[in-house]
Amino acid sequence: MSFERIKEKLNILADAAKYDVSCSSSGSKRANLNKGLGDSSGMGICHSYTEDGRCVSLLKILLTNYCIFDCAYCVTRKSNDIQRAAFKIQEVVDLTINFYRRNYIEGLFLSSGIFKSPDYTMERLIAVAKKLRTEENFNGYIHLKSIPGASDELMREAGLYADRLSVNIEVPTISGLKLLAPDKKHEDFIRPMLKVKNEIIQYKEEKKIIKSTPKYAPAGQSTQMIIGATGESDKDIMYSATHYYKNYNMKRVYYSGYVPVAEDSRLPAIGTQVPMLRENRLYQTDWLLRFYGFEVQEILTNDQPNLDMDIDPKLGWALRNLQHFPIDINRAEMQMLARVPGLGMKSVHKIISSRRFRKLNWEHLKNIGVALNRAKYFIVCDSSHWEHHDMDADKIKGRILQNSYGKFRKEYSSELSLFN
Numbered sequence: 001m002s003f004e005r006i007k008e009k010l011n012i013l014a015d016a017a018k019y020d021v022s023c024s025s026s027g028s029k030r031a032n033l034n035k036g037l038g039d040s041s042g043m044g045i046c047h048s049y050t051e052d053g054r055c056v057s058l059l060k061i062l063l064t065n066y067c068i069f070d071c072a073y074c075v076t077r078k079s080n081d082i083q084r085a086a087f088k089i090q091e092v093v094d095l096t097i098n099f100y101r102r103n104y105i106e107g108l109f110l111s112s113g114i115f116k117s118p119d120y121t122m123e124r125l126i127a128v129a130k131k132l133r134t135e136e137n138f139n140g141y142i143h144l145k146s147i148p149g150a151s152d153e154l155m156r157e158a159g160l161y162a163d164r165l166s167v168n169i170e171v172p173t174i175s176g177l178k179l180l181a182p183d184k185k186h187e188d189f190i191r192p193m194l195k196v197k198n199e200i201i202q203y204k205e206e207k208k209i210i211k212s213t214p215k216y217a218p219a220g221q222s223t224q225m226i227i228g229a230t231g232e233s234d235k236d237i238m239y240s241a242t243h244y245y246k247n248y249n250m251k252r253v254y255y256s257g258y259v260p261v262a263e264d265s266r267l268p269a270i271g272t273q274v275p276m277l278r279e280n281r282l283y284q285t286d287w288l289l290r291f292y293g294f295e296v297q298e299i300l301t302n303d304q305p306n307l308d309m310d311i312d313p314k315l316g317w318a319l320r321n322l323q324h325f326p327i328d329i330n331r332a333e334m335q336m337l338a339r340v341p342g343l344g345m346k347s348v349h350k351i352i353s354s355r356r357f358r359k360l361n362w363e364h365l366k367n368i369g370v371a372l373n374r375a376k377y378f379i380v381c382d383s384s385h386w387e388h389h390d391m392d393a394d395k396i397k398g399r400i401l402q403n404s405y406g407k408f409r410k411e412y413s414s415e416l417s418l419f420n
Contacts, residue, residue: 012085013062016076020111059099060109063087067113071181072264073229076113092128097136107141118149129161149188155195164219167192172240176230193248196221220251228274229258233305238285238296255282281307292338315341319393325378330359342375373403
């Protein structure tokens with residue numbers, strides 16, 4: 001195979017992979033053994049970030065963009081008139097090793113269109129990972145996409161070679177999937193998720209008894225939802241995400257705004273791309289649910305099924321629940337401190353640790369890193385200054401927006417005149 005043909009395939013199949021945003025390597029600790037290549041401990045993928053803030057990169061490609069399905073939202077659907085290509089198994093192995101040796105990447109993110117059958121496609125994905133591990137002694141990060149409908153036997157084998165597995169749920173609701181991908185079945189997405197969950201649980205139990213038990217998907221599994229292709233509300237999306245976190249032990253759920261690429265009466269019109277700000281608000285809500293003790297029904301209700309675009313969901317909750325504020329920063333419990341706008345969990349832990357030695361005032365809180373431009377409206381401390389507890393929700397919101405800066409500010413700046 002000529003270099004030019006490999007380069008052409010790479011251009012086609014790397015471009016086709018860009019719509020999948022479920023890239024993360026957190027949680028994997030595959031050590032480098034026997035002087036092999038790479039080490040996935042703390043390392044990651046595709047200009048993502050590790051927990052300690054390092055930017056990491058990945059070779060992110062499709063094995064092929066041929067597909068037997070005709071999902072309306074997918075650029076690689078069989079009815080779409082695009083240039084097609086497919087890598088051979090050895091070609092992906094060679095690309096990964098050569099890119100790694102040149103320090104271009106730190107791992108591989110491999111997905112694929114479904115050709116022939118789910119099992120046939122999954123077998124080829126596994127073959128790439130197996131060759132990298134057993135023949136090339138590659139210990140870098142490998143993320144394989146689980147193919148909906150793949151057999152339990154293949155899903156078990158995949159987890160022995162991959163650090164993370166992920167099957168994209170694609171559309172947040174069953175009704176949306178039936179509308180846009182009538183050839184696919186919801187249970188075909190669920191079965192691989194359940195298999196991976198059970199295998200991880202089994203591995204952890206066996207590891208307690210037999211230390212040499214082979215690792216199984218040490219970085220867990222994730223999924224991705226396409227946002228805005230159908231009419232689901234933010235409430236629908238977050239309830240769906242919560243379901244996957246609780247029932248399938250997902251490490252992450254990713255939210256990808258739909259980019260209209262075709263004329264179809266079932267889809268939004270071309271040129272009506274989902275605002276990036278909506279994705280941002282969903283991720284913020286996801287974070288509150290996983291790390292701050294919030295429940296979906298506290299943030300999204302039947303009366304308010306969509307998130308505010310001008311303020312973040314934590315501030316939105318606080319403004320709707322002013323009866324809980326102000327709280328005393330020197331006495332409040334952790335759960336309530338975590339609900340104060342402007343307080344992250346690191347600041348909460350610092351506050352709890354520091355107040356054992358002295359009462360905290362505004363200067364102390366500023367040094368800790370509290371965003372006082374937000375927090376000061378919801379707390380009291382060992383000081384009488386900067387208190388604004390006589391304001392209503394609209395006035396507090398206006399003050400905060402007037403003093404806020406960020407990449408999404410221009411999307412709501414026109415509303416600030418309402419509070420002048």
